[in-house]
Amino acid sequence: MPKQEAPLHQLKNYLPEGSFEGVVHYLLHYKVQLTITRERKSVLGDYRNSHLNKNHRISVNGNLNPYAFLITLLHELAHLFTFERYGHRVQAHGQEWKNEFSKVLEQFLAKQIFPADIQHTLLKTLKNPAASSCADTALLRVLYKYDKKREGVLLIESLPAGALFSIRGGRVFLKEERVRKRFKCKEIATGKIYLFSPVYEVQAVNTAN
Template sequence: MSTNYQNYIPVKAIPFVQFLIDEHSFELKIVNQRQTKHGDFRKLPNGRFQITVNNNLNKYQFLLTLVHEIAHHVTHQKFGRVQPHGKEWKTVFQHLMLPFLTPEIYPKEMLPYLANYLKKPKASTDSDTNLSLVLRNNEAENGKVFVFEIPFSSLFIYKNQVYKKGKLRRTRFECLQLQTNKTYLFNKNAEVILYNQTN
């Protein structure tokens, strides 16, 4: 079921990805967008392994997510049950990503951010705000904006709640949820909808 993935990744990455698919034998499913994750890896009841990746990712995000999930599979094969994003996974992920870190696959301006992220990869690329923004060409989804782009004290909607943007605290913005009067911290790259006061 790994046939149509070629349309989702940079052309020059296809031979490397095909090698990984052949080498590690898993089913790849491209699925509709999920709010909480870009991809996942699991063992199916029949004993086979499945990797899913969201279909709304651009080719650079898709490739990184796919290799992230293949790293879970390889880690599972080599080490059995270990921490999901522990040192074993980090080492495997770094190793698997190396062939992809070229300007033929990732644009030159993305490579320093990727290299920096891969020194200590985290569970989600979105937690590295600079990498997340550069992977998306600094463009939010249709009809949305990034929190860092909107003016101080502006109102915005996130997950059907209205917030007021506050000050930057180190790397995140303090935002007040109007309904509960509680303050929440938002990453710079959180995608939100500007609240139209005439609503």
């Protein structure tokens, strides 16, 4: 996937006001090679530890809103801090990483950078950070409010039961009942059943004649 190395002065364009200096401190101190990528559906960011003659490398999706971008970058920096202390001796998202993420997140929460609703959700996150922002439904839901909206695109939880929707690639589904934390949906072409996160982005299908 094409990547663009981010000159530090351009990083301000991706971050919320008041966070740039704190972020740059870590990037320079640890000699991080930061790259900004196109949208990746499966991950929001990525970390690769330093080895041989290569520096620590972090990538973050460039389509994220500033608050999501900062949270993702801090998530990846926490991996770096964990590696510096423990190497490969601990699990990627074990308690050691959770501790590091909570500590760095607290620093930025203290700066009052985030809107009140995101701040409130992140304070809950501090107690037990999710291994991926994509897995934190409450956080995704509140961050979605600050995304640039695309016509016809909405969260699946906002559709009524029995509604049709499509996803990337044009596959069409029928929304059915909720099963625990996810929605049961039937693919129209195959009849197969899939489970969708309530905060998965979909395109509503207009069935009007």
